[in-house]
Amino acid sequence: MPSPKADGFRAGFAVLAGRPNAGKSTLTNALVGHKVAITSAKPQTTRHTIRGIVHRDTFQLVLVDTPGLHRPRTLLGKRLNDLVADTLSEVDVIGFCLPANEKIGPGDRYIAAQLANVGKQAVVAIVTKTDTVDRQAVTDQLIAVEKLGREVLGEAGFAAIVPVSAVEDFQVESLASVFSAYLPLSPALYPDGELTDEPEAVMVAELIREAALEGVRDELPHSIAVVVEEIVPREGRSDDNQLLDVRVNLYVERPSQKAIIIGKGGARLREVGTNARHAIEALLGTKIYLDLHVKVAKDWQRDPKQLVKLGF
Numbered sequence: 001m002p003s004p005k006a007d008g009f010r011a012g013f014a015v016l017a018g019r020p021n022a023g024k025s026t027l028t029n030a031l032v033g034h035k036v037a038i039t040s041a042k043p044q045t046t047r048h049t050i051r052g053i054v055h056r057d058t059f060q061l062v063l064v065d066t067p068g069l070h071r072p073r074t075l076l077g078k079r080l081n082d083l084v085a086d087t088l089s090e091v092d093v094i095g096f097c098l099p100a101n102e103k104i105g106p107g108d109r110y111i112a113a114q115l116a117n118v119g120k121q122a123v124v125a126i127v128t129k130t131d132t133v134d135r136q137a138v139t140d141q142l143i144a145v146e147k148l149g150r151e152v153l154g155e156a157g158f159a160a161i162v163p164v165s166a167v168e169d170f171q172v173e174s175l176a177s178v179f180s181a182y183l184p185l186s187p188a189l190y191p192d193g194e195l196t197d198e199p200e201a202v203m204v205a206e207l208i209r210e211a212a213l214e215g216v217r218d219e220l221p222h223s224i225a226v227v228v229e230e231i232v233p234r235e236g237r238s239d240d241n242q243l244l245d246v247r248v249n250l251y252v253e254r255p256s257q258k259a260i261i262i263g264k265g266g267a268r269l270r271e272v273g274t275n276a277r278h279a280i281e282a283l284l285g286t287k288i289y290l291d292l293h294v295k296v297a298k299d300w301q302r303d304p305k306q307l308v309k310l311g312f
């Protein structure tokens with residue numbers, strides 16, 4: 001591996017924006033490739049969650065996520081808009097995902113307008129899922145995206161427009177190099193080392209906690225503890241088809257809180273599981289099977305024995 005201090009090395013943060021289903025997670029997986037090395041649980045800025053790290057010989061791109069960006073319906077008006085703009089201003093480049101197979105809609109325009117507010121960051125438009133449509137449709141979408149860029153960002157428009165297919169690995173590497181051009185000259189921010197179990201489990205726990213609190217933060221402010229029991233490779237799988245079994249217990253203090261987490265007929269817990277699984281797969285760059293259980297540990301916040309058991 002070349003020295004991270006080599007001349008010309010660039011490192012920094014990028015966020016993938018875009019409405020739900022635009023292909024952000026799949027693209028994150030494709031960019032990150034297989035294993036991700038994470039040795040520190042906390043990114044430099046605690047307002048972001050790391051989704052994955054792209055290590056290359058000449059640059060290191062840290063893909064982060066920003067709460068509130070993708071879900072306009074949960075935004076609390078201007079204050080949260082400001083927060084999103086504020087948080088986004090800490091990344092070096094923004095990728096804005098627009099699927100090739102769907103017309104640009106109000107959700108896309110809403111996010112585009114938010115990105116326009118951020119100010120100085122380059123916004124790279126990414127036309128995703130190009131494998132789902134024919135060439136002409138990709139061309140038409142590129143033209144529509146160009147027009148959107150000029151509408152929301154002024155004459156200069158988007159910094160670049162890159163068509164990609166994460167599924168067919170079309171232009172994924174080109175996109176990584178386009179991003180790298182906007183990163184500052186800097187040594188690598190995270191070591192390209194071995195994955196150690198402990199920080200990996202911390203990150204996984206954080207992603208599950210975040211998914212479990214989504215939408216119920218007011219009802220369950222500090223009443224959730226997440227314990228990752230084990231992360232083990234499933235036996236008998238080939239190297240290019242690995243699966244990790246991730247076993248997790250989620251502790252709440254009261255049965256009423258357990259009911260909130262689980263939701264009607266288990267619907268909410270299934271959603272939590274799916275969201276957490278996507279995030280963890282993007283982080284680890286490999287498929288996982290998430291075995292998630294909710295348990296009541298009475299008054300764990302006040303009980304030192306429980307706290308020790310829960311890893312505090």
Ligand SMILES: Nc1nc2c(ncn2[C@@H]2O[C@H](COP(=O)(O)OP(=O)(O)OP(=O)(O)O)[C@@H](O)[C@H]2O)c(=O)[nH]1
Pocket residue numbers: 018019020021022023024025026027070128129130131132164165166167168278
């Ligand atoms: N054919 C094809 N399908 C894709 C591609 N990228 C994503 N998809 C599919 O599109 C759907 C949504 O992709 P995700 O990556 O989950 O989208 P997302 O933007 O992360 O969605 P949210 O998590 O809801 O915000 C999934 O069913 C993917 O399999 C692609 O390049 N080609």
